[in-house]
Amino acid sequence: MKIRKLFTAAALITGTLLSAQSAFAGDKIRIATEGAYAPFNMVDASGNLIGFDVDIANALCAQMKADCEIVAQDWDGIIPGLRAKKYDAIIASMSITEERLRVVDFSDKYYSNLLAFVTADGSNIETTKEGLKGKTVGAQRATIAGQYLEDNLGDVVNVKLYDTQDNAYLDLKSGRLDALLSDKLPAYDWLETDEGKGFAFTGEAIDIKDQIGIAVRKGDDLKGKFSEAIKAIVADGTYEKINAKYFPFSIY
Template structure:
């Protein structure tokens, strides 16, 4: 065998071996576990939701063994960069600030945000809410938006570790409204304790705050894994798997 062919063959064997070894290691995927219907903890302590089903479908498509890790939202990117896990599937919006830290796949969902509060509230403008208090999840795109749009115009903004705690304070009348993603509003309305509340005002989806859809986040150096996620995402969108998962949780197309 000519020397050049031997070198190429050896290189291919090394690549194939490394690829097989990589495939034998579980891919660790983080999600928040506190953002229903996207991700939440089940009564038996497991993780479930739209994000979890999407993650499992992608891993099956890639023929990879995956493990799910629960991680609080405000530490989810630092945990990725510290290599506590390999990817984040947690409805994370693609924003310029986050793109400076992590790499994103193509989007796997869209959406928008609105205010959710008592039924007598109908105007979401800062002028109408002057002196009132709105709740947001700490570290979220909703927090950044509320700080720029509301807080600077006399509306108090209260930060919470997760949306569920914010909704509890809404029912306790400690806050007047919560800035929520549309699917979270749909989920909240299933709770009888929130029957006297509704979404109101404008739909917020300014890319400067809310990004251009949500995607899977990975470390920038993990381009090979990112490419595999993108390939698998295209596959589940084309073969109907995405739609089946979508329809399990939503009455509309979450991808748009």
């Protein structure tokens, strides 16, 4: 599955590089998530942040005995906000990439991701480069899926990028997309809903060795503290319980 997401170089280098500072000052940790990436992070009818990422964040904070606040932040500004010290960590299904590692540190992974194509039932689209030639294929902007499309298929398909995953789903449903390339886990969740009826995974999943971690500022000791807490909740069964709430298979 953010999983998953790849920022452009321009977004990553925005702002002045700030010196690292431990987020444990005052025993308060502010954690950012997107709030628009079901089932990992979303907003319920009461305006509360919920989802797998949020549950993992709360479990890690309990394990560390830390006082945490989880806040919503639009995806495009989520790394600049971390570097500007608006919050201390990002738990938002963010893929660990070489580009991001130049400007932030990451904890150990807390789940793994594949990419997959989604098409309408009966479309008979082959998700090979030749089979997709001339098709319109969508993905969320500034994500691993979007970057994969541009790098590997941009010379043969019409690539459409969206500010949110939900907007990509809307265009797929309306017929403005022939196919959607997505992190597999959020797409799996969407296909299980009424909104996803009439659509299905097509072709083989794309294994890009994607691991999802917690981003913190360069040099912040939260990196090690979160990594140790991840190991602890995996070992004591807390992670398994959260996983089972969202998926009938392990995503670790």
